[in-house]
Amino acid sequence: MKDVLTIIMAGGRGERLLPLTRDRCKPAVPFGGIYRLIDIPLSNCVNSQLYKILVFTQYKSQSLVDHLEDGWNIFSGALGHFLRIVAPQQRLGEDWYRGTADSVRQNLYLIERERPKHVLILSGDHVYKMDYGIFRRFHEEKDADVTVSLLEVDRATASAFGIAQVDADLKICGFQEKPADPTPMPDDPRKSLASMGIYLFRTEVLLRVLKESRYEDFGRDIIPWLVREGNAYAYPYRRYNHIKDDVPVYVPSVGYRFQREDPTRDSSYWRDVGSLDAYWNANMDLTGLNPFFNLYGRRWPIRGLTRQVPPAKFVFARHGSEKQRVGTALDSVVPHGCIISGGVVRNSVLSYNVIVNSWAEVDESVVMDNVEVGRRCRIKKAIIDKDNVIPPDTQIGLNPAEDRKHFVVTPRGITVVPRGTFPRA
Ligand code: ADQ
Missing domain, CATH: 3.90.550.10 (Spore Coat Polysaccharide Biosynthesis Protein SpsA; Chain A)
Incomplete structure (x- = not known):
């Protein structure tokens, strides 16, 4: 070449x-x-x-x-x-x-x-x-x-x-x-x-x-x-376009097994992320058991900028006599530097250094670098750009009519929060 x-x-x-x-x-x-x-x-x-x-x-x-x-x-x-x-x-x-x-x-x-x-x-x-x-x-x-x-x-x-x-x-x-x-x-x-x-x-x-x-x-x-x-x-x-990759594919009753790319998925996957909805969709395609676009292939690696930040951690947050909360993330992408502290993340793509605090729930969202999600926040079908410290109890993506007053809401109903909307207090 x-x-x-x-x-x-x-x-x-x-x-x-x-x-x-x-x-x-x-x-x-x-x-x-x-x-x-x-x-x-x-x-x-x-x-x-x-x-x-x-x-x-x-x-x-x-x-x-x-x-x-x-x-x-x-x-x-x-x-x-x-x-x-x-x-x-x-x-x-x-x-x-x-x-x-x-x-x-x-x-x-x-x-x-x-x-x-x-x-x-x-x-x-x-x-x-x-x-x-x-x-x-x-x-x-x-x-x-x-x-x-x-x-x-x-x-x-x-x-x-x-x-x-x-x-x-x-x-x-x-x-x-x-x-x-x-x-x-x-x-x-x-x-x-x-x-x-x-x-x-x-x-x-x-x-x-x-x-x-x-x-x-x-x-x-x-x-x-x-x-x-x-x-x-x-x-x-x-x-x-048959890619000779080696991707982990989940096989029922066996578990993950490395195999050459599933030709019905990665090898024919192509998305032009020209709109916010297409962008959100392409991110969602990275999540789940067998994602449509698999980042875990070993022979066709996708390279990015890897940062020197500590590994992600998932922690119990103890609150006196209150019930303990286990920080969890399911069907999600969670990079280095993230701390999931008593909050729950589902079907989402987080970036470096995201903190999710107790009782917060993040669903079907893209959350970029240096975002902190305050206690009891509910975030659903949203794109949160970098550098936002979201105050406790904030709801984003649950009420499109309300969201539309402050943010862009896409035709598909995805709420987009620009960079720095919620500055650090
Ligand atoms: P579009 O995506 O609409 O259609 P265009 O806006 O020209 O095409 O962008 C193509 C690429 O060139 C993008 O990566 C864009 O960032 C870049 N680009 C645009 N203007 C540029 C400029 N002035 N200087 C440097 N880079 C520039 C094109 C084709 C379609 C095809 C779609 C598929 O024209 O035929 O179907 O791509 O996505």
């Missing part, structure tokens, strides 16, 4: 993730307890032996830069490996990036300098495990100008994606970016074939189209153009 240069697009504003993107770009949004969203594509790169990576930043990039510098300083310059954080530089005039393709055009010299055979373009905000090596083999077998990774989505949600039509040889014969009336798949009218925003380009084709056109966006301009004028192929993600 030495001759593949990877570009991770990490510049999007992520407006639909507000208030989580108030102070940070979407790829820097914390995810899964100890990760940021960008850790997922980066882990896939390292696991696929891709070690030449450019990360294009634009909007509110500082926490992303900090995270990459602290957590991903693992590439060996001596071996020719790199992870370069590329800031917008106005190299072609006064404009900042005008779109995804324009961001690559403005940095074309970085590709020319590297002279890779292929350029892999990824988004910094998708949750999935993908072996880009299999993707590359398919691209070369088809001798494609560009290969787009695709998967079936419900037609009802398909307007959010680029939608493709393919022939029997998997050549893309039609492509519409976010169409109002998405074309159904011929063999299943309830589904459409959606672009995952993951592209592998033959380098000279990418250079030519960016130099000769003024196209600004991959999905809107470049892919439709290559479908018309070139040779664009569809990679059927669910059919080919």
Whole structure:
């Protein structure tokens, strides 16, 4: 994979993730307890032996830069490996990036300098495990100008994606970016074939189209153009992406057993966490006995920034003659530094250094770093951003009408508490 240069697009504003993107770009949004969203594509790169990576930043990039510098300083310059954080530089005039393709055009010299055979373009905000090596083999077998990774989505949600039509040889014969009336798949009218925003380009084709056109966006301009004028192929993600992982899977009457990935789960799992509901859902997919997205695989590890904090602890809290409370967390992700002291956590994803106090109950929630949940609090179906000390007896997520007065409540009824809403007294 030495001759593949990877570009991770990490510049999007992520407006639909507000208030989580108030102070940070979407790829820097914390995810899964100890990760940021960008850790997922980066882990896939390292696991696929891709070690030449450019990360294009634009909007509110500082926490992303900090995270990459602290957590991903693992590439060996001596071996020719790199992870370069590329800031917008106005190299072609006064404009900042005008779109995804324009961001690559403005940095074309970085590709020319590297002279890779292929350029892999990824988004910094998708949750999935993908072996880009299999993707590359398919691209070369088809001798494609560009290969787009695709998967079936419900037609009802398909307007959010680029939608493709393919022939029997998997050549893309039609492509519409976010169409109002998405074309159904011929063999299943309830589904459409959606672009995952993951592209592998033959380098000279990418250079030519960016130099000769003024196209600004991959999905809107470049892919439709290559479908018309070139040779664009569809990679059927669910059919080919078999990850050789080793995941603990719970088998009734046996217990956990390590096995190669369950092909109905991780290998075909892909989520674009573009909205708050999708973000909450993707976090919930990490919890439970056999999660839909399994972080415990040993051969396809997801790397994040590991911090020097003590292990999580679960403690009895004694209250004089009152009944003892046992701190518990069930079907949840509980990282280092957490103290579950006489409270109960269920189906939730906590981050580093969360404290849950006595009689508090946290259900189906995402709770980020440095949050303290006061005694007797009830938190349900909520996203609590960092640095909040929630006073005793607070209820969040139990009364959407009341919550709406103070917070964003999503269409699905998830209450989102911004960073620092409840400052330390
Ligand atoms: P969207 O996700 O809507 O659709 P877009 O907003 O262009 O596409 O974002 C793609 C990625 O590029 C994101 O990671 C974003 O952060 C980043 N990005 C956006 N603008 C950028 C800029 N100016 N500079 C650097 N990075 C930037 C795309 C495709 C669809 C496809 C979906 C799948 O266009 O065809 O179906 O992805 O999620």
